[in-house]
Amino acid sequence: MKLFHIVGARPNFMKVAPVLNALKGRENVVQTLVHTGQHYDVNMSDVFFQQLGIPAPDVNLAVGSGTHAKQTAEIMIRLEPVVLERQPDLVLVYGDVNSTVATVLVCAKLGVQVGHVEAGLRSFDRTMPEEINRLVTDQLADLLFTPSEDGDENLRREGIPAEKIFRVGNVMIDSLVRLLPLARKTGRDDLPERYALVTLHRPANVDDSATLKGILESLLEVNRDLAVVFPAHPRTRKRIDDFGLSAGQLRVLDPLPYVDFLGLQSRATVVITDSGGIQEETTYLGVPCLTVRENTERPITVSMGTNVLVGRDPEKLRTELSRVLSGKAKKGTVPPLWDGHAGERIADILVGWPPRVKAAI
Ligand code: UD1
Numbered sequence: 001m002k003l004f005h006i007v008g009a010r011p012n013f014m015k016v017a018p019v020l021n022a023l024k025g026r027e028n029v030v031q032t033l034v035h036t037g038q039h040y041d042v043n044m045s046d047v048f049f050q051q052l053g054i055p056a057p058d059v060n061l062a063v064g065s066g067t068h069a070k071q072t073a074e075i076m077i078r079l080e081p082v083v084l085e086r087q088p089d090l091v092l093v094y095g096d097v098n099s100t101v102a103t104v105l106v107c108a109k110l111g112v113q114v115g116h117v118e119a120g121l122r123s124f125d126r127t128m129p130e131e132i133n134r135l136v137t138d139q140l141a142d143l144l145f146t147p148s149e150d151g152d153e154n155l156r157r158e159g160i161p162a163e164k165i166f167r168v169g170n171v172m173i174d175s176l177v178r179l180l181p182l183a184r185k186t187g188r189d190d191l192p193e194r195y196a197l198v199t200l201h202r203p204a205n206v207d208d209s210a211t212l213k214g215i216l217e218s219l220l221e222v223n224r225d226l227a228v229v230f231p232a233h234p235r236t237r238k239r240i241d242d243f244g245l246s247a248g249q250l251r252v253l254d255p256l257p258y259v260d261f262l263g264l265q266s267r268a269t270v271v272i273t274d275s276g277g278i279q280e281e282t283t284y285l286g287v288p289c290l291t292v293r294e295n296t297e298r299p300i301t302v303s304m305g306t307n308v309l310v311g312r313d314p315e316k317l318r319t320e321l322s323r324v325l326s327g328k329a330k331k332g333t334v335p336p337l338w339d340g341h342a343g344e345r346i347a348d349i350l351v352g353w354p355p356r357v358k359a360a361i
Pocket of ligand 1: 009010011039040041044065066071096097099129130201234235238276
């Protein structure tokens with residue numbers, strides 16, 4: 001079987017690594033890795049390949065940044081001839097980024113089967129570009145690999161036949177489990193023992209000057225009680241400069257490599273974030289997570305894990321932070337199948353494909 005993996009943005013890389021590994025050496029599987037080039041900075045891409053042990057991409061489409069339409073269209077234009085020429089039997093896509101939806105659009109129209117890893121997540125908020133990507137991708141994919149039960153339910157509600165849905169668990173946790181021992185050994189002498197680890201990059205939080213200013217002010221307030229360590233996404237750093245804002249005394253760092261960031265997360269007193277994946281990683285690590293969003297596509301991190309949605313309400317952030325500082329942080333448990341073996345479960349299903357699954361569909 002000729003299998004393509006398509007990745008493009010930072011959160012894809014920790015998801016593809018375990019699937020690539022699990023399929024390595026399986027009989028009759030030939031893997032091709034395509035990088036769209038959506039993320040291209042060394043510290044947003046290359047470093048992740050190195051640390052996660054991902055081989056160099058066989059194809060790099062080098063699309064770079066642009067508006068959603070331009071970036072998505074450019075990926076489609078550059079990917080189509082590659083798919084036509086190499087004729088994969090199945091294409092795997094990951095998560096909910098523009099590279100994911102662009103790929104599924106190309107493949108669906110060429111009649112090439114697609115598997116979606118991390119299917120079924122829904123925030124029910126269509127102002128989020130990722131929600132649009134998730135909805136379109138799941139409608140068009142042929143195999144849907146979900147991380148948790150809510151994913152299966154969302155897909156069934158949208159009319160996806162049960163035979164296409166495979167609950168395999170969380171592939172991102174596979175990478176975490178593998179590299180946590182190494183991450184725990186990484187240390188930084190320049191940081192205090194107790195700190196709040198912050199990441200922010202959602203357009204809804206950083207693309208509006210007044211909103212970003214309000215969040216920075218809240219973080220400066222946090223910083224009075226607990227040092228704020230803030231590895232900033234390039235988009236966020238650019239917006240802070242463009243809007244003439246200041247991060248004051250916050251410890252702003254460049255984006256960190258995977259292992260370094262995981263180490264910082266595992267030792268953090270609290271994580272404050274608007275990321276999707278970090279809500280899951282903190283739940284696994286048992287570290288309190290305050291999410292600066294009104295909703296989440298990962299509700300299991302709230303119902304079972306350590307995640308609390310604080311929205312953009314400074315009062316809510318204050319209240320939840322003082323709970324953490326007084327030792328009353330929410331406790332959580334690790335959801336089922338977030339056990340480090342999701343990639344293998346996907347590999348087992350794919351190896352039995354196409355006859356079994358094709359017949360079932
Ligand atoms: C993308 C994903 C988002 C994911 C995030 C993780 C979509 C719709 N969004 O958002 O779901 O959580 O990645 O990082 O796909 N930039 C650089 N260097 C890079 C990449 C980006 O400087 O290597 C800057 C550019 O100014 C670019 C901006 O970041 O315009 C946004 O990049 P883009 O890939 O469009 O979206 P992200 O915000 O990174």
